[in-house]
Amino acid sequence: xxxxxxxxxxxxxxxxxxxxxxxxxxxxxxxxxxxxxxxxxxxxxxxxxxxxxxxxxxxxxxxxxxxxxxxxxxxxxxxxxxxxxxxxxxxxxxxxxxxxxxxxxxxxxxxxxxxxxxxxxxxxxxxxxxxxxxxxxxxxxxxxxxxxxxxxxxxxxxxxxxxxxxxxxxxxxxxxxxxxxxxxxxxxxxxxxxxxxxxxxxxxxxxxxxxxxxxxxxxxxxxxxxxxxxxxxxxxxxxxxxxxxxxxxxxxxxxxxxxxxxxxxxxxxxxxxxxxxxxxxxxxxxxxxxxxxxxxxxxxxxxx
Ligand SMILES: Nc1nc2c(ncn2[C@@H]2O[C@H](COP(=O)(O)OP(=O)(O)OP(=O)(O)O)[C@@H](O)[C@H]2O)c(=O)[nH]1
Ligand SMILES: [Mg+2]
Ligand SMILES: [Zn+2]
Numbered sequence: 271x272x273x274x275x276x277x278x279x280x281x282x283x284x285x286x287x288x289x290x291x292x293x294x295x296x297x298x299x300x301x302x303x304x305x306x307x308x309x310x311x312x313x314x315x316x317x318x319x320x321x322x323x324x325x326x327x328x329x330x331x332x333x334x335x336x337x338x339x340x341x342x343x344x345x346x347x348x349x350x351x352x353x354x355x356x357x358x359x360x361x362x363x364x365x366x367x368x369x370x371x372x373x374x375x376x377x378x379x380x381x382x383x384x385x386x387x388x389x390x391x392x393x394x395x396x397x398x399x400x401x402x403x404x405x406x407x408x409x410x411x412x413x414x415x416x417x418x419x420x421x422x423x424x425x426x427x428x429x430x431x432x433x434x435x436x437x438x439x440x441x442x443x444x445x446x447x448x449x450x451x452x453x454x455x456x457x458x459x460x461x462x463x464x465x466x467x468x469x470x471x472x473x474x475x476x477x478x479x480x481x482x483x484x485x486x487x488x489x490x491x492x493x494x495x496x497x498x499x500x501x502x503x504x505x506x507x508x509x510x511x512x513x514x515x516x517x518x519x520x521x522x523x524x525x526x527x528x529x530x531x532x533x534x535x536x537x538x539x540x541x542x543x544x545x546x547x548x549x550x551x552x553x554x555x556x557x558x559x560x561x562x563x564x565x566x567x568x569x570x571x572x573x574x
Pocket of ligand 1: 452454466469470498500
């Protein structure tokens with residue numbers, strides 16, 4: 271049979287569900303390894319476009335990956351390898367909550383850095399719970415930095431409708447801590463998704479990692495990739511100089527630093543340090559940036 275192009279919906283135990291014109295195919299990778307995927311945790315992620323050879327009974331063999339337009343990649347701490355959670359999306363929806371689990375802005379900053387060539391939308395879900403001034407201020411700050419922000423609640427239909435309208439026609443990946451309500455939000459946006467959800471643990475105020483593999487879900491107007499909740503998100507090992515370019519307020523000043531390239535941590539006559547000093551860059555965002563640099567340096571040290 272002729273080769274087909276398809277989209278990965280999910281991959282479990284090296285068996286990939288590939289969506290194509292003719293329907294869904296259960297595929298394996300031809301020769302077990304895809305060229306170029308040696309140093310990664312997973313060779314394929316939901317949203318990837320692949321070429322495969324169909325066989326009997328809706329099965330098939332994947333022979334190659336069509337180069338990705340973009341991806342969301344985190345560092346898998348257990349395996350010490352980069353893990354692609356979604357590919358070829360129009361946006362990453364970074365989902366957070368004001369409480370249960372608590373709001374963690376540095377988590378959002380890391381999600382933004384993990385989004386390679388994709389816009390990030392920041393969603394404060396569970397907006398029916400009390401939102402403290404600090405959380406509101408940080409959400410406003412993301413808006414000020416140029417990110418699209420939303421507040422949603424499963425109990426406020428209008429918030430879901432507003433988000434659904436905004437996302438209409440797009441393919442998005444939903445990421446965030448466990449228990450913030452990613453799957454609940456997806457079920458509200460597209461009821462046919464019927465993703466499993468569960469209450470968070472009362473003992474430690476954390477989610478229970480209910481979604482355990484990433485999956486691409488389609489409705490008539492929307493394609494969404496649900497992803498497993500992450501407890502501690504680690505940025506992959508990237509060139510340190512790339513990190514500043516993923517902080518818009520740092521990126522727009524970088525050219526003005528005397529020292530080039532500048533990492534903005536103690537170099538003389540640094541425009542970013544000056545902006546932190548005069549308050550035009552939020553101190554916590556700057557510290558968040560520094561922690562990310564340190565965490566990458568740590569990973570590099572561990573590798574030797
Ligand atoms: N108060 C409130 N609770 C919500 C809202 N959305 C979701 N929840 C609750 O939050 C809990 C966790 O929801 P899930 O959708 O399973 O969370 P998740 O982010 O998919 O979690 P993982 O799959 O573990 O990553 C459930 O008890 C939901 O009912 C909301 O808007 N408001
Ligand atoms: Mg879930
Ligand atoms: Zn600098």
